[in-house]
Amino acid sequence: MVEIPTEDELPKGARRDLALALHRLRADAGRPSLRDLSKFVRERDDLGDAVSHETIGALLRSGKPPRWIKLECLVTVLVEKSIRRPDLDKTLLYFHGLWDRAMSGGNSTAPEVPSETELPEAPFPPTPDLQREALRAAAGIFSGTADPTGGNDGDIYFKIIEDNAAPNDPLAVLIRAHTHRSGLPIALPALHGPSESTVMNCAVAFSPSGALLATTDKEIRLWDPATGRLLRSLRGHTDIAWGAAFSPDGRWLATAGHDGTVRMWDPETGRAHAYYVDHDGPVWGVAFSPDGRLLASAGHDGTVTVRDPETQKPFANIRHTSSVYRAVFSPDGRLLAAACDEGIVRLWVSATGEPASPPLRGHRDRVNDVAFSPDGRMLATASADGTARVWPMDSTTDLTERTLAGHRGTVEGVAFSPKGRLLATTGHDGTVRLWNPATGRPLGSPLHGHADCVFRAAFSPDGSFLATASRDATTRLWVFP
Incomplete structure (x- = not known):
């Protein structure tokens, strides 16, 4: 004892x-x-x-x-x-x-726990009955009209006008009261693929126009995010597709598969355009450069392969000492950041494939995801050590490295909002969390709606929607007030 x-x-x-x-x-x-x-x-x-x-x-x-x-x-x-x-x-x-x-041997400080007064005021007690009522009211967006009356990221207000409800319908009033007072997103009804072919949803990506939402499992599905309607399914991967990315002009959709292939699709027709077998094992992620001239894929074999998506010619093959779970380009296209199994982020010069700087070290377990802020001044990472981190990428600012602790277990994904004012993190605990990336402070309570691990998140180009993909075989859309 x-x-x-x-x-x-x-x-x-x-x-x-x-x-x-x-x-x-x-x-x-x-x-x-x-x-x-x-x-x-x-x-x-x-x-x-x-x-x-x-x-x-x-x-x-x-x-x-x-x-x-x-x-x-x-x-x-x-x-x-x-x-x-x-x-x-x-x-x-x-x-x-x-x-x-x-x-760390006592060299770091414990994060401050925010007080109740620092969190947004809850407009009503989070009882199950009221939550169900709120979700039913939010479902009116699918049968009625979503009328954006604002344009700032995180500040788009929706009037919920249901086809069969009066303007003062109590449910519509409830949902408006929630969104306007809390500033937190509301979960819309989950998007389900056919049950016989849906194993789990692993990735989400919006097209540049916001008119399409791609989700991945063994099939790639394209949805209309405004209505929740399934438009088409793309078949070709023989196993789970772990990543998806639209080209900046919206002409192509690239996907990364556990079958070791990278595939390119025409999202308008659903036809396969090309596929590559560049990796010896699963491919965990894909990303286009900002100008659309390069396509990077991250593999379990420890390589990041870069190709010209138009000619399909290889451009570079960057080798790492461990598996790479995600590789993304900086907004100016100059850097390529790779999230590594050994708990570090490596930065490369995208034009040459040479190291751009020493690796970013701080996580104590594998790095699952990495994302640049839209202005390139911050880099966010998600790790199996239970934290997300925000790293300053511009030495001329007063930004400092931040550790975001709150998920119970592995943090799977990170995503910046279009203007960089919000950071969404997803986790093995089934929650989605919102943060102020500049301060590292959480914004409100965790978002609950999935029944299992949440893998990835993506904001729509106008910032009005957040899409999340989960092992519970659903994709959820969250609408922002």
């Missing part, structure tokens, strides 16, 4: 702070034995990992912390058994800060 040490008995430092916080949380939970704690975690199907009683004992003795996902599972169980029932999200945020400092 592990005895609870006093502060003097623990070696001073960041690991001591983590151990003491864990001891106090365990005390609030009735001091369960270490074997019982390990069993509680193991019995939970919704938690992402197991934690041995030896690992728990090492934590309580100020030993080296394990991977974040193990500590997250342990804290989740302790919070649920605590007699005080503290807020889980805030507790995880606090412990992640302690863990981060312990992993």
Whole structure:
């Protein structure tokens, strides 16, 4: 049995702070034995990992912390058994800060937990009945008219005019009250592909005009985001397609497949245009350069391949020391950023394939996604270490590196809004979270609507919609007030 040490008995430092916080949380939970704690975690199907009683004992003795996902599972169980029932999200945020400092030897600081007064005011209690009513009201957009009366990113107001409802219909009033007061998006009805062919939705991409939304599983589906209507399905991949990107002129749609191919499609006709087999294994992502003259693909084999999409001729083959999950061009086309399995982001000169700078280091597990802000001044990353990060890319500004901690488990995706004022993150915990990328502060509560891991997110070109793809086999559209 592990005895609870006093502060003097623990070696001073960041690991001591983590151990003491864990001891106090365990005390609030009735001091369960270490074997019982390990069993509680193991019995939970919704938690992402197991934690041995030896690992728990090492934590309580100020030993080296394990991977974040193990500590997250342990804290989740302790919070649920605590007699005080503290807020889980805030507790995880606090412990992640302690863990981060312990992993870095005390050289980082724990992130501030925002107070209730700093969060947007909720217009009504989040009871299930009211949420269902709000969603039913939002569904009026599909049967009525969505009338944009504003044009700023994040500030587009929608009048919900339902075909069979009076202007003062209580549901329409409710949805308007929610959107106008909270500033948070509302989930529209989920987009479902045919059940027999939909395994999970892995990627989303809007066309440059915003008239098309592409979603991927084993098939590529093109939707009208304004109506939620499925327009056509594109078949060719023999396994899951993990990535999708439209060319800047909207002429082509490129997709990346687990079958090792990159395929190009004509989105207007649905016809296949070309396909490449450049990678030895799954291809995780694709991206066009801003001028549309280059197409980059990121592979499990540790290569980023760059081609001319018009001539299909190879341009460069950039080798890495680990798998690459995403490669994207900077807005000026000068840089190519690659998200790597070894927990770093490598930056390359796109014109030559040469390193542009030392790798960006800070994550403690694989980097799943990377995105440049529209002005190129920031780079956002999503990692399996449970955090997203925002990196300053312009030394002439006062921006500083930010760590965004809040997801419970792996952060899968990052996406900037068209004007760069919002950053959306998606996670293994099934939530979508919105942040101010310049300050690193969360904007409101997490968005719930998916029943499983959310892989990717994409904003529409006008910023009025956010699309999210999930392992629950649905794509959701969130409409912004």
